[in-house]
Amino acid sequence: MSSMPLIEARGLTKKFRQAVKEPGLVGSLKHFFTRQYRDKMAVDHIDLSVEAGESVAYLGPNGAGKSTTIKMLTGILVPTEGSLIVDGLVPYEKRQQNARNIGVVFGQRTTLWWDIPVIESFNLARDMYEIPVKRYKQNLAEFTELLGLAEFMNVPAGKVSLGQRMRADLCMALLHDPKMLYLDEPTIGLDIAVKDSIRKFIRRLVDERGTTVMLTTHDLGDIEDICNRIVIIDSGRIIHDGDLGALKDNYARDRVIHFQLARPPESMAAICAGLPACETTSDDGLRLSVRFDRFQYAAGEIAAAVMPHVEVIDFHIDEPEVEDLIRKVYLGQLSLTAPESTAEATESAVATGA
Amino acid sequence: MAARLRRARWLVYIYFRCLGQQMKAILAYEADFVILMISAALVQITGFLFIWTIFQRIPDINGWTFWQVVMMYSLVFITEGVGSLFFEGTWRVSRLIYNGNFDQYLLRPVSPIVQVLAGAVGFNGLGNIITGGMLMAISLGNVQVQWTPGRLLMLVILIVSAATIRVAINLGTAASAFWIKTPWSLVPFFVHQLGEFAKYPITIYSLAVQAMVVVAIPFAFVSFFPTAYLFNMEAWSAIGLLTPLVAVYCLFMAVTIFRIGLRRYESTGH
Numbered sequence: 001m002s003s004m005p006l007i008e009a010r011g012l013t014k015k016f017r018q019a020v021k022e023p024g025l026v027g028s029l030k031h032f033f034t035r036q037y038r039d040k041m042a043v044d045h046i047d048l049s050v051e052a053g054e055s056v057a058y059l060g061p062n063g064a065g066k067s068t069t070i071k072m073l074t075g076i077l078v079p080t081e082g083s084l085i086v087d088g089l090v091p092y093e094k095r096q097q098n099a100r101n102i103g104v105v106f107g108q109r110t111t112l113w114w115d116i117p118v119i120e121s122f123n124l125a126r127d128m129y130e131i132p133v134k135r136y137k138q139n140l141a142e143f144t145e146l147l148g149l150a151e152f153m154n155v156p157a158g159k160v161s162l163g164q165r166m167r168a169d170l171c172m173a174l175l176h177d178p179k180m181l182y183l184d185e186p187t188i189g190l191d192i193a194v195k196d197s198i199r200k201f202i203r204r205l206v207d208e209r210g211t212t213v214m215l216t217t218h219d220l221g222d223i224e225d226i227c228n229r230i231v232i233i234d235s236g237r238i239i240h241d242g243d244l245g246a247l248k249d250n251y252a253r254d255r256v257i258h259f260q261l262a263r264p265p266e267s268m269a270a271i272c273a274g275l276p277a278c279e280t281t282s283d284d285g286l287r288l289s290v291r292f293d294r295f296q297y298a299a300g301e302i303a304a305a306v307m308p309h310v311e312v313i314d315f316h317i318d319e320p321e322v323e324d325l326i327r328k329v330y331l332g333q334l335s336l337t338a339p340e341s342t343a344e345a346t347e348s349a350v351a352t353g354a
Numbered sequence: 355m356a357a358r359l360r361r362a363r364w365l366v367y368i369y370f371r372c373l374g375q376q377m378k379a380i381l382a383y384e385a386d387f388v389i390l391m392i393s394a395a396l397v398q399i400t401g402f403l404f405i406w407t408i409f410q411r412i413p414d415i416n417g418w419t420f421w422q423v424v425m426m427y428s429l430v431f432i433t434e435g436v437g438s439l440f441f442e443g444t445w446r447v448s449r450l451i452y453n454g455n456f457d458q459y460l461l462r463p464v465s466p467i468v469q470v471l472a473g474a475v476g477f478n479g480l481g482n483i484i485t486g487g488m489l490m491a492i493s494l495g496n497v498q499v500q501w502t503p504g505r506l507l508m509l510v511i512l513i514v515s516a517a518t519i520r521v522a523i524n525l526g527t528a529a530s531a532f533w534i535k536t537p538w539s540l541v542p543f544f545v546h547q548l549g550e551f552a553k554y555p556i557t558i559y560s561l562a563v564q565a566m567v568v569v570a571i572p573f574a575f576v577s578f579f580p581t582a583y584l585f586n587m588e589a590w591s592a593i594g595l596l597t598p599l600v601a602v603y604c605l606f607m608a609v610t611i612f613r614i615g616l617r618r619y620e621s622t623g624h
Contacts, residue, residue: 016620076460076621099463111458115379127371128464156379 004088006180006212007050007073011082014043014068042068044236045082052179055206055213057227059326065236066216070182073214074104087179100129103173107185110169112157118168119153122175129176136175143171146201163194170201174211181205183215187222199225220326232329240329247325253295256318257302259288262311274305365468372472373440380475387477394438394481398431401553402489416557421496422585423554424489426577429516430552431486433576435479436517437524443473444524448531448539454622467612470525497585505584512580512594515601519576520549522601526608532615535622545571552577575600 020036021027043065050056060066071077072084075091075098084090091098104111112121126136144150147167152160157168166186173181183202187195203226205211215222223230223244230247232240240247264285265271271288272280279291288310290302299317306312380387405427409420437444447470450456459466499505523545530541548566552573556564567574575597581587583594 071457071621074461076457077619078617095460096463096465099461102461104461106457109455109457111461113375113379115382116375120375120378124371124375128368128462130463 004085005049006052006054006087007048007214008085009046009048009073009082010084011045011047012043012069012072012079012084013041013045013081014065014072014077015039015080016042041236043072043079043233046233046236046238048231048238048241050212050214052212053206053210054229055202055227056215056229056231057223058214058216058231058233059223060216060233064233066233067184069233070104070184070214070216074102074182075099100176101179103176103178103181105166105169105173105181105183105186107166107183107188110157110165111172112165112168114158115156117154117156118149118160121157121168121172125172125175131176135177139175139177140171143174146204147171147197163190166190166194166198170198174205177209178211180212180214183213183217185217185219186215187217187219195219195221202226232326234329253293254291255294255299256289256291257299258316258318259290259306259310259312260314261286261288262313265310267309271306271309274309275302278302365465368464369468369472372469373475376472376475380477390476390478391481394435394478395485398482398485402427402485405553416555418555418587419497421493422581422587425493425497425581425584426555427553428486428490428493429513429577429580430549431482431489432513433517433520434549435482435484435486437520438476438479439483440475440479441471441521441524442476442479443470444521444528445476445542446470446473447528448534448542449537451531451619452535452537452622456619457621460619466616467525467609470528470612471521499585509584512583512597515597516576516580518601519572519597519604522604522608523549523571523573526604526611529608529612529615532618535620549573549576572600572604 016039017037018040019031020038021031046065046069048069058066058069068077072079073086073091075095078092084092086098087101089098089101112118113124122140125131126133131139144153147170149164149168149171152164152168157165160168170186181202186202187198190198199222202213202215206213206226213226215226217223227244229243230240231238265282265288268280268282272278275290275292275297277293277296280288281291282288288306290306292299292302303312303315402424405423406420408415409423413419415423447456450459450473456466459469462469524542527542527545528539531539534541548571551559551563551567556567556574556578559567564574567578579590579594580597581594582590583592583597585591
């Protein structure tokens, strides 16, 4: 058992049947008689294995299949096809047993009871998960301190702020010492201070307790602070799986070097001619930017090619931002499955300028 | 076996723990609680006045006297009250499924059905139980019955079975929300309305209606057959003894339907 990954998914697929319906009452009536449906592939044959102790960022644009995957992993949804084992169990078959091994936090929803004081929700969790009293007290004391829960412990969940609720939800998800923690947009809508404390808390959990974390987010701060592995899903398929450094190395091939010029260049065409396969732009005449593939050129070569034509006062190089990187992946500007084509894409977009 | 029994006892404990928390939350709004109770009682008393008026004009309905019909009424009220007070959660299911909040029931190591049943408290049920209890006591006082310990025990069994049948029907029909994805599935309400038939002797209805309330959705076992047994009403009385079996059957069906529905759950919303 110990040699098996904590999560092992093979060909995991979820199809939803969607009604094909025209708008309005007439459309609804028509649908009632014709009963047309089409299948939507929310998750399309993905393979994923996660080892114990990993912290995985599960990314993708809205509707890519992130939440659907998480819901299959937690046992909420029954997969249409494929195999899935989490900690030796098939989640949807042994849902209640699986629930004891996992903690789940949905940023958009609470697992706390809305009308009763937060502490009562914790006590209910203690009974439902049959947490030994001693362990419960230890955990509660520790989380109360780390997450600063004391001030609203006796307030009903419906009356605390979003940041407080999220912190309480985290505590709720962790009281029973789950091996696996799923976080679906855990920092959505929170202010920077709360985000920061939540990230630190989760990172600490990974480091000190060895909790395995899988999180979906649109906030790249979450990834950089918490995760050591990035899985990107788009249209139900996994298009990247690797660590953050690899993502930068493999796919952030583009660099942009900006030159500040003393006077406008005499001939943009001449500069461009010296830099085939680069995108050269000059906005107001005194600034010149060259986008290049760093596997093709060294920054020095670019500078050397530009210098003879213009008088450079200053220059700097843009490092790729993770955010930028992932945005491009989402937009389909970077084809992660076939990195070679990236260069071609850049080539064909060779710039104008002159 | 022992382990299963322990598990069942634990589930009952969890059920009451959850229900207790719901009660605490509601009791925080005392005024609501009192108004709900009184309004429920008023609705039922109005119904009672209605049949009382009818019986002022006619001596009996198909051989059933006023006090016998009152007994049926009381069973309808009491089971309705038990459904609301202890199992109001069944009425929240369609909403939970519609907005995806049902997810949280599936993330806990407790049967989702137990969580559904303990999902809410309807204090209006207390009004129904009190009114129904009073009507039952008056009815029993006005009808000649030979009371033996066996019959008394049977009365208790019949009340429990009748309540079980009603709650099972609520649960089974609530599961329709797994198929019909609207915020308020009308199926449970529609079926619940059929329960109105249980207030009068089924002999007054057409064969189709009788078949429906006896076989399809056995509301007749909530009031008619138990009353027939208690008051030794001709041919129907023996069927009343089947009530506990019907209750077990209904519960089994409801749980089965719910489980089948659960596999279809699509967790809509975010």
